[in-house]
Amino acid sequence: MKIIMLGAPGAGKGTQAAKLAEKYQIPHISTGDIFRANIKQQTELGKKAKSYMDQGLLVPDELVVDLVVDRLRAEDCKNGYILDGFPRTIPQAQSLDRALDEDGTKIDYAIDIEVPDENIVNRMSGRRTCPDCGATYHMVHMPTKVEGICDVCGKEIVLRDDDQPETVQKRLDVYHEQTSPLIEYYQAKKVLKEIDGTKEIEEIFQSLVEMMQ
Numbered sequence: 222m223k224i225i226m227l228g229a230p231g232a233g234k235g236t237q238a239a240k241l242a243e244k245y246q247i248p249h250i251s252t253g254d255i256f257r258a259n260i261k262q263q264t265e266l267g268k269k270a271k272s273y274m275d276q277g278l279l280v281p282d283e284l285v286v287d288l289v290v291d292r293l294r295a296e297d298c299k300n301g302y303i304l305d306g307f308p309r310t311i312p313q314a315q316s317l318d319r320a321l322d323e324d325g326t327k328i329d330y331a332i333d334i335e336v337p338d339e340n341i342v343n344r345m346s347g348r349r350t351c352p353d354c355g356a357t358y359h360m361v362h363m364p365t366k367v368e369g370i371c372d373v374c375g376k377e378i379v380l381r382d383d384d385q386p387e388t389v390q391k392r393l394d395v396y397h398e399q400t401s402p403l404i405e406y407y408q409a410k411k412v413l414k415e416i417d418g419t420k421e422i423e424e425i426f427q428s429l430v431e432m433m434q
């Protein structure tokens with residue numbers, strides 16, 4: 222099963238992608254996580270990506286596309302994958318389609334998790350991330366077992382630089398301008414599924430699983 226998660230930053234793509242990946246035993250590929258890992262390791266790619274990410278801007282397509290296409294051709298992706306945060310522009314989607322065509326395969330579902338902007342801004346202020354393993358939490362909706370401490374690796378969780386309120390508004394503007402046209406793009410390909418992202422995490426997950434049966 223090859224799935225793309227669409228939706229604004231903070232809509233819950235990562236949370237649902239992680240749950241789907243576990244249920245279907247396929248890799249969860251988050252371009253944001255790949256960039257953050259590169260920033261942590263201070264790679265050349267990380268250095269380039271950071272300057273864009275800190276401003277709430279998209280990393281240029283040429284730094285993203287080959288990276289993702291190579292990843293999708295890895296052995297563990299042969300039964301499918303969940304793309305979280307890619308594609309984010311029409312040219313990225315076109316490049317992905319070209320690569321899939323070459324490989325004789327296609328996307329099964331593009332899932333748009335819909336959440337109004339005003340909810341997003343509230344949500345993001347409560348989002349916390351583990352700087353070490355990348356796990357995400359929400360202070361109200363998905364708290365850690367021990368306050369402030371990552372359940373997975375025990376490190377102190379933080380508010381990500383790009384989740385700061387002023388950056389969130391910029392990311393939303395970028396989403397509406399550059400990413401939301403992908404909804405029509407995948408609708409035209411008849412793979413779009415729309416889901417109400419304001420519901421509880423479990424309820425959304427159940428609807429997704431039912432939708433894919």
Ligand code: AMP
Nearest residue numbers: 252253273274278279280285306307309
């Ligand atoms: P995310 O964790 O998916 O919200 O991504 C965090 C940041 O990484 C975004 O705000 C972008 O700066 C960058 N990023 C992630 N995925 C992409 C992509 N497909 N294209 C361009 N930039 C991306």
